[in-house]
Amino acid sequence: MDFANLAAQLNVGTILPEGIVIITIMAVLIGDLIVGRSSSRWTPYVAIAGLLGAIGALYFQWHNAIPESFLGSFIGDDLSVIFRGIIALGAAITVLMSVRYVEQAGTALAEFLAILLTATLGGMFLSGANELVMIFVSLETLSISSYLLTGYMKRDPRSNEAALKYLLIGAASSAIFLYGISLLYGLSGGETQLSRIMTHLSMSSGEQSIGVVIALVFVIAGIAFKIAAVPFHQWTPDVYEGSPTPVVAFLSVGSKAAGFALAIRLLVNGFPMVSEEWHFVMTALAVLSMVLGNVVALAQGSMKRMLAYSSIAQAGF
Numbered sequence: 001m002d003f004a005n006l007a008a009q010l011n012v013g014t015i016l017p018e019g020i021v022i023i024t025i026m027a028v029l030i031g032d033l034i035v036g037r038s039s040s041r042w043t044p045y046v047a048i049a050g051l052l053g054a055i056g057a058l059y060f061q062w063h064n065a066i067p068e069s070f071l072g073s074f075i076g077d078d079l080s081v082i083f084r085g086i087i088a089l090g091a092a093i094t095v096l097m098s099v100r101y102v103e104q105a106g107t108a109l110a111e112f113l114a115i116l117l118t119a120t121l122g123g124m125f126l127s128g129a130n131e132l133v134m135i136f137v138s139l140e141t142l143s144i145s146s147y148l149l150t151g152y153m154k155r156d157p158r159s160n161e162a163a164l165k166y167l168l169i170g171a172a173s174s175a176i177f178l179y180g181i182s183l184l185y186g187l188s189g190g191e192t193q194l195s196r197i198m199t200h201l202s203m204s205s206g207e208q209s210i211g212v213v214i215a216l217v218f219v220i221a222g223i224a225f226k227i228a229a230v231p232f233h234q235w236t237p238d239v240y241e242g243s244p245t246p247v248v249a250f251l252s253v254g255s256k257a258a259g260f261a262l263a264i265r266l267l268v269n270g271f272p273m274v275s276e277e278w279h280f281v282m283t284a285l286a287v288l289s290m291v292l293g294n295v296v297a298l299a300q301g302s303m304k305r306m307l308a309y310s311s312i313a314q315a316g317f
Contacts, residue, residue, distance in 0.1 A: 135181070
């Protein structure tokens with residue numbers, strides 16, 4: 001009976017799409033290990049099939065009666081289904097774009113696909129994460145894979161420069177975000193699940209409100225970096241200009257979608273006491289992103305830098 005109860009609480013079927021992506025990663029890596037470079041003829045099709053299979057599994061999770069899994073640390077509700085589907089679809093389109101590009105560059109295609117699928121996996125887990133540790137691990141899985149994708153064209157100095165800038169600024173933003181959620185963990189009395197944090201903070205006295213606001217500032221700074229909102233956008237033009245074109249496509253769709261999913265779930269569930277404050281901050285970030293992104297884009301001479309600033313403006317919208 002205990003085992004059946006545990007199985008019901010884990011509800012492993014909720015992460016079936018992510019399981020399909022994991023199996024796809026293993027198939028690509030093992031196929032490349034056994035066959036060698038000639039595996040590039042079929043590994044893109046395996047990757048696309050796995051991503052489409054994950055999207056199909058997400059379709060059957062729409063209006064899931066039991067959305068929680070792993071003792072509430074992951075939620076498969078409609079919000080996460082939508083964002084996980086966007087990330088998986090964006091990755092599938094990126095695979096189609098990247099085959100010819102990577103082969104012409106003379107680098108290994110299977111490794112590129114494995115890193116891209118790992119970034120997709122991190123973004124999908126981040127979209128449904130409902131627990132602080134899982135949020136941070138998923139965020140770092142997405143971030144580290146993105147750094148590797150940015151610098152994948154090792155012979156191109158611009159790609160190396162973009163990867164180094166992305167890594168340094170990303171590491172700093174991750175540290176700031178981690179500090180914010182550690183403050184949230186302490187203020188909630190040692191809770192890590194967002195629903196329990198919301199309950200604890202709602203019942204607590206107003207003495208904690210200053211600490212919650214400080215935690216909110218750090219958390220929003222980390223999230224704003226991920227979605228490239230002004231004034232945390234400085235990395236975007238350089239990274240977009242130096243990165244491989246398919247990677248730019250994935251960063252502008254998959255990575256940002258995961259960032260917005262994180263923002264919605266964490267701000268709504270983790271900061272119920274200061275909802276007016278974060279409404280004001282996000283409004284200010286949106287206005288600044290729309291104005292600066294559109295105005296500065298007009299002055300760009302590089303197509304990629306223009307699209308980077310356009311991406312900042314789209315984040316504002």
